[in-house]
Each structure stands twice: as structure tokens, then as C-alpha cells.
Amino acid sequence: MKYAGIVDRLARLGGAKWDVHLRARELAAQGCDIIELTIGEPDVPTPEALTDVAVDALRRGRTGYSNGPGEDNLRAALARRYSYSMATRIGPERILCFPGTQTALFAVLMGLVETGDEVLVGDPMYATYEGVIRANGATMAPVPLSPAHGFRIRAEDIAARITPRSRAILLNTPHNPTGAILSREDLLAIGELARKHDLWIISDEVYEELVFDGETFHSPLSIPELADRTVAVSSISKSHAAPGFRSGWAVGSADFAAQLLPLSETMLFGNQPFIADMTAVAVSERSEVAAGMRSRFAARAARLNARLTAESMLDVHAPKAGMFAMVNIEKTGMNGHDYALDLLETNGVAVMPGSAFGATLDGWVRVALTVDDSRFEMACDQIVAHARQHAGEPA
Structure with missing residues (x-):
């Protein structure tokens, strides 16, 4: 066969x-x-206060079909959270919900790159990145990360590997497996490359709330001139100790969300309402x-x-x-x-x-x-x- x-x-x-x-x-x-x-x-x-929300939602019958972008209450909560942390208005029309960061990455890359395209990504990288890049025929273009530079991906190293087939830069900050964090200056330099070569920036930020004392997290989504070409993905798996609930999201421009919606609907048609209710509470408060x-x-x-x-x-x-x-x-x-x-x-x-x-x-x-x-x-x-x-x- x-x-x-x-x-x-x-x-x-x-x-x-x-x-x-x-x-x-x-x-x-x-x-x-x-x-x-x-x-x-x-x-x-997982904090009992959050599981109680999920259980209560189950008992209230929050087990029906969702809508394509995700439950309205969760998208509104995420919009408030990102508007606050990015210091700019981010509306719910810019957000799509998925079962976990992994599914969000798969959908985002499926929607932004295709056969013949190249995605630039730091090497080392999280173990599933090559798969989500290669799934629909795109090619991974590894950018070696050096311990001498703290394993931070550098704009000059990306620039050396850009070709006419380059379509996107996949960032992971904070970084798995090395724990590196990109500075705002790093992101500005990478963003300048992305603007010069018309590249998407995909930023996996699932470890955002696990930044050690004395260090600072920055997202390319917070840089106004990069907002239209940046897609950030994350979830409650790490920040709220809830990996088994599989609840994540992607945040981009309103046009990105509208263009990707048919793909999202083809894959899963929204997230689970009772898990969305729990996630809305989780992202509305500081993780305990x-x-x-x-x-x-x-x-x-x-x-x-x-x-x-x-x-x-x-x-x-x-x-x-x-x-x-x-x-x-x-x-x-x-x-x-x-x-x-x-x-x-x-x-x-x-x-x-x-x-x-x-x-x-x-x-x-x-x-x-x-x-x-x-x-x-x-x-x-x-x-x-x-x-x-x-x-x-x-x-």
C-alpha cells in the first residue's frame, strides 16, 4: 500500500x-x-483552583462544539493579557486557540510556508521543530548556535544563511534546550533582517513565565514595526503546570488570524469549551x-x-x-x-x-x-x- x-x-x-x-x-x-x-x-x-474550574465547566455542560477561532471568553482573556504585557492593544481578532503549542506551531507553519520554502531555525532546537517544518515539504535551514554567545541566535548568523527560498525565521525564547533568552537588541537586529528579506517571524514563547531572577523576557510581538510579520505561540503547559490539558494559542495580526482560520477549522474547529474556561482563568491571573x-x-x-x-x-x-x-x-x-x-x-x-x-x-x-x-x-x-x-x- x-x-x-x-x-x-x-x-x-x-x-x-x-x-x-x-x-x-x-x-x-x-x-x-x-x-x-x-x-x-x-x-x-496543576493548581487545584484551575482543575476546579475545568470540572465545574464540565458539570455545567461546557462540552459542546466550539467555534473556529476558539471560545470567545478565552480569546478575550488572552487579548487582555497580551495587550498588557506588550504595552499595545491586541484584540481577540488577532488570536487563534489550539490544543497546545505543538498544534499551534504545526498550523502556523502549515499556513505560512510550503514545499520549496526554507525556515531558518537555531541549532540546537526543540526536538519537534524539524517535523513541523518538514510536514508540508518546507526545508529546515539550521543556524548553528554557539555556547560562546550564550546559545543566542544572532542576526549575522541568520543573514549568512538567507537564500531566495527563505520564508520564515523560527525563534524560541526562552530557548529549549539551552535556556537562552533573546534581548530586545537581538530581536531588533533579527527583525531588520526579516523586514529586508520579507520573512515571517514565528516566536515560540512557552517558557516566558519561567525566566530566572535578574533576567528579562522580550517578544518580537512587542516591537511595533514587526507586529504584522510576527506570530507568537504559547500555552499553559509550563507556566501553569498543565501540560495534559493541551491548551495553547497563536497571536499574530488580524489578517494572519483571518487567513489561517480555515486551516484551523479544518484541523479541529476550535478548542474544548471546558478547557477554554480553565485557560481563561489561568491567563487572567498570575500563575500561582x-x-x-x-x-x-x-x-x-x-x-x-x-x-x-x-x-x-x-x-x-x-x-x-x-x-x-x-x-x-x-x-x-x-x-x-x-x-x-x-x-x-x-x-x-x-x-x-x-x-x-x-x-x-x-x-x-x-x-x-x-x-x-x-x-x-x-x-x-x-x-x-x-x-x-x-x-x-x-x-
Whole structure:
């Protein structure tokens, strides 16, 4: 039997990148004590106040069909939130609702690029970006990100890779996996390129509320001269510890939302009303869990850095936001994938190979900062012991 070309384009771009994580789950199911530092799962449950809203909405019968752009109350709440944070009026006509950031990205890229187009994206990148770019035949144009520049994507590096086929720049700020944050100056320079070459700017901002103390988040959506060519996507998955509710959105110009609406309606025809009610409450108030997560993740990143710097030959890149820290493991003599498998099988700690996020991280691994402090300390013990074994030292 024949399959559509999309199947070939996406082969090995899905679950195959998570083979170490899946192996860790297998070992845990067999009774092994595995410390899982692979995925970006919040370290607290969804706030009860929010789940109560969803449950109450279910009981009130908010289970019917929605409308194409999303429930009116949610779009209004998002419009108020973005108008306040961007210091400019953003109306509900500029917003489309989706089940999560991933679906929003898929729809946005499906609507803005097509076969033969190129999308410029930093390497490393979140593991699903290549798939959402390649789904309808577009090509990913990786822009290497250097630890020497804090893994921030730079306008001059983008400029060197622009071709006549370039159609969009996909940004992720704060950045997964490295925790880098783009400054306003970074965005202005990138925006000038986008204006010069008539490129879309797609900005994944799902970690916006997990910026560590002393750092500042900026969105290209807040820059007036970029507003018509910028689409920002986000969700409540990280900020409100609600990944399983799958509630996200895209914010662009009114013309963008109108043009993309038929595509959105073809995919899902709106979001779930009872989840929309919960999300409207979530985005209308400060998250009750984000501040605690920011503090804990920053402290664990600092602890990981202190321990590995003092007790091993491994190097840690200090994140400025998010749920992860990157560890350079090149001195072990292994690549990131082999290192991650060996660490899992011999020391019971699961981390993500850097290669899952792009070619530039072959000698790195990503460590999630999302287990409780005692388990995280145990994980540090095992990472140090493993590193000493590979350095020929007694563990």
C-alpha cells in the first residue's frame, strides 16, 4: 500500500528522538530505580483552583462544539493579557486557540510556508521543530548556535544563511534546550533582517513565565514595526503546570488570524469549551506555581553547575530560564547519545542526548531540573560517579 509523502518526510522525527527516555521508562517498569531527567514535566501538579474550574465547566455542560477561532471568553482573556504585557492593544481578532503549542506551531507553519520554502531555525532546537517544518515539504535551514554567545541566535548568523527560498525565521525564547533568552537588541537586529528579506517571524514563547531572577523576557510581538510579520505561540503547559490539558494559542495580526482560520477549522474547529474556561482563568491571573518553579529550577541548575565543576570534568552551561541545563560531556570521549545510554544503564539516571536537539549538540546532554531536590542530589551523585569512572578515577 502507498502512503503520502508526509510519512517519509517525518520518518524518525517523532518518537525516535526519545529512545533514551523510552528505555528509561522500560527499566522503571521492570522495577529499576531510575531518576528521570529527560522531559520537561513541571514539578508540581496543576493548581487545584484551575482543575476546579475545568470540572465545574464540565458539570455545567461546557462540552459542546466550539467555534473556529476558539471560545470567545478565552480569546478575550488572552487579548487582555497580551495587550498588557506588550504595552499595545491586541484584540481577540488577532488570536487563534489550539490544543497546545505543538498544534499551534504545526498550523502556523502549515499556513505560512510550503514545499520549496526554507525556515531558518537555531541549532540546537526543540526536538519537534524539524517535523513541523518538514510536514508540508518546507526545508529546515539550521543556524548553528554557539555556547560562546550564550546559545543566542544572532542576526549575522541568520543573514549568512538567507537564500531566495527563505520564508520564515523560527525563534524560541526562552530557548529549549539551552535556556537562552533573546534581548530586545537581538530581536531588533533579527527583525531588520526579516523586514529586508520579507520573512515571517514565528516566536515560540512557552517558557516566558519561567525566566530566572535578574533576567528579562522580550517578544518580537512587542516591537511595533514587526507586529504584522510576527506570530507568537504559547500555552499553559509550563507556566501553569498543565501540560495534559493541551491548551495553547497563536497571536499574530488580524489578517494572519483571518487567513489561517480555515486551516484551523479544518484541523479541529476550535478548542474544548471546558478547557477554554480553565485557560481563561489561568491567563487572567498570575500563575500561582510559576514563581516557585523558577526558583527551584534556577537553584537546581546552580547546584548541578557547582557539583559538576568541582567534582568532575563535565562542563555545565548555566541557563537563564526554563526547565533544563546543558552539560558538555565531550571529555568522556563519548558522544551524547552513547553517554546518555551508558549513564542510564550503569548509573540509573536518564538524560536526553543533545543530538535529539540538533547536530551542534552531539557532545552534550540535556538535564531536566524537574525532580525534587533529594532525587536531584542523588542524580548529581550518580553523574559525578559516572564521570569519574570514565576519567579513570575511583567513584
